[in-house]
Amino acid sequence: MVHDRLVSETYLSVANALESRIQDLDVGDRVPSEHDVVREFEISRPTARAALQELERRFVVRRVKGSGTFVNERIPYPIGNRFPPSASRTLGLSGRTATMRLVTVSETSLEPCELDAFSPDRPQRLCVIGRAMEVDGDVVGFGISKVSNAMAPGLRRHLDDIASIWRILSSQYGITLIRRSIDVSIDTPPDHVARILDTREPSWHLRSVNVDATTGAVVELGESWIRTDRVAVSVHFDRDDRPSDLDDELHERST
Amino acid sequence: MVHDRLVSETYLSVANALESRIQDLDVGDRVPSEHDVVREFEISRPTARAALQELERRFVVRRVKGSGTFVNERIPYPIGNRFPPSASRTLGLSGRTATMRLVTVSETSLEPCELDAFSPDRPQRLCVIGRAMEVDGDVVGFGISKVSNAMAPGLRRHLDDIASIWRILSSQYGITLIRRSIDVSIDTPPDHVARILDTREPSWHLRSVNVDATTGAVVELGESWIRTDRVAVSVHFDRDDRPSDLDDELHERST
DNA sequence: CAGTGGTCTAGACCACGGG
DNA sequence: CCGTGGTCTAGACCACTGG
Known part of the structure; x- marks a missing residue:
């Protein structure tokens, strides 16, 4: 065996050896299976398994039952004044194959604990939209949006065509x-x-209150849960950033 | 065995059973050891171990080699305009026994990649301060602060008495x-x-640029790494929040 | 169908902590 | 010293994926 006997943590040495080798591979490439690792490093299967699980914890690999272990990638998900409060849009910036899929649409009244957010303009009814964030067919996030019926009447009709609430509010209701x-x-x-x-692992928990830039009226309450192993959320706030930078930012990225 | 045989995930059933039992305990209380779990649930040790490790991943318990497994608690660490850019101060707000300990002090010149942050007032020399965030004697975080010598000349002399950079800058240099x-x-x-x-687990990574509220001049660059299992960082930003709320906030908490 | 990762067993030795 | 969690072995059966 080629690991450091002094610390006698075989699985960590193996994990480190595999990780450095993985640096050269591309995203999605196949990584040696547990059986391969057993043979190559002459260790027991639980130890080989521990090494690969260690790499999974470090977000380096992704393991799929019945299929194999692969080089992982975390989709960037920047949050801040320079970025619009739109998951679809934010994911699109990265140029990745991440999409939002409509799961449920319903209606509800405002719950007592949410009254403060909308105060003083409290809507009678809210459109409740459940959406899944998907990467390569896997659900990597889930979000519930509650949109004021008063601000966006008939919103439901537009959701079939396009899952981006931000875009619908902009194009159909003139709301930024x-x-x-x-x-x-x-x-x-x-x-x-x-x-x-599909995990109980600690995950990103985002809650936001979104308003119309022009009037300042509360339009949407959002709550999202996002897997940390698939999405790299980064929060950036700067006093100098203004949402007006938004158009420039989007323009820069698209050119 | 008392778990759901349909899914045949013994360790998860055991973990769930233990977790619900732990709800009633206090922080720091002892949790059944691996051996205890083996006996009570009549499972093998690796399975019992997997159950307790699952609870560790969920931040429910904390495991100490040679000592035991205990009910865990994550120290709140709020970040936002309403809170000062001071780890010591923020941790103090929670009323917990979390402290910052001075580890290293040295001096350096500004690195090229950091020039932008300080521009246009680029200091020649920086005071580099390494501090450990500690809870119950354990290191749960580590941060490097780089403070402009021009803005706070002789800062090093004050660090022996008090580890809070924020406080020193306020009391000795009149910098908010x-x-x-x-x-x-x-x-x-x-x-x-x-x-x-003492972990390679994915951790909080904070980078901040801090300025004098009065002049707007850059005073400090900070970079911190914080364990997710011991500290519950939460980022809160609100357009209505102003740092002037700070005094009220601190006053509220201290009374 | 063969190969994968997920789960489980029944042992073992070790380093560490506290009494 | 004994009990703790950390590591490791050598097997086993299963469910799932893909060709």
Whole structure:
């Protein structure tokens, strides 16, 4: 065996050896299987497994039951004043194959704990939109948006064509949505979310209140859960950033 | 065995059973050991171990080699305009026993990649301060601060008495430090940081540029790495928040 | 169908912590 | 010293994926 006997942590040495080798591979490339690692490093399967799991924890590889272990990539998901409060749009910036898929649409009344957010313009009814963030067919995130019926009457009709709420509000209702506030943390998802994300691993938890840039009226409440192993959320706030930078930013990226 | 045989994921059933039981315990209380779990649930040790490791991933328990498994708690670490750019101060708000300990002090010149941050007032020399964030004697975070010598000449002399840079700048130099920009993400720490944090687990990665509230001049560049299992970082930004709320906030908490 | 990762067993030795 | 969690072995069966 070729690992450091002094610390006697075989699986870490193996993990490090594999990680440095993976540097040269491309995203999605196949990584040696547990069996391969057993043979090459002459270790037991649990130890080989531990090494690959270590790399999974480091976001270096992605493991799929029945299929194999592959080089992983985390989709960038920047949050800040320079970026619109739109998951579809933000994911699009990275040039990756990440999409938002409409899952559920319904209606509800405002819950007591949400009254403050909308105050003083409290809508009677809200359109509740559940969407899944998908990468390569896998669900990597899930979000619930609640949009004021008063601000965007008949919103449901537009959702079939396009899953981007931000875009619909802009094109159909003349609303330029910007963040009023955002909360970002890492928490263990509740059961009903864990089932959708297919993991109980601690995940990004985003909550935001979005308003019309022109009037300042609250339009949307959003809550999202996002897998940390598939999406690299980064929060950037700068006093000098203004949402007006938005168009420039989008223009820069698209050229 | 009392778990759901349909999914045949013994360790998850055991983990869930233990987690619900832990709800009633206090922080720091002892949790059944691997051996205890083996006996109670009549499972093998690797399975019992997997159950406890699952709870560790969920931040529910903390495991200490040679000592035992205990109910865990994550120290709140709020970041936002309402909170000062001061780790000592922020941790103090939670009423917990978290402290900043001075590790290294040295001097350096500005690195090329950092020129932009300080522009146009580029200091010749910087005071480099390494500090460890500690909870119950454990290192749970590590941060490097680079403070402009021009703005705070002789800063080193004050560091022995008090580890709070924010406080020293305020009391000795009349500088009210506020955040100009902050970047927050989750990344795998580099080796030299992993050794300090005692983990290669993905950790909070904070980078901030802090300025004098009065003049707007850049005073400090900060970079921190913080364990996700011990500290619950939460980023909150609100358009209505102003750093002037700071005094009220601190006053509220201290009364 | 063969190969993959997910789970599980029944042992073992070790380093560390606290009494 | 004993109990703890950390590591490791050598097997086993399973569910799932893909050709």
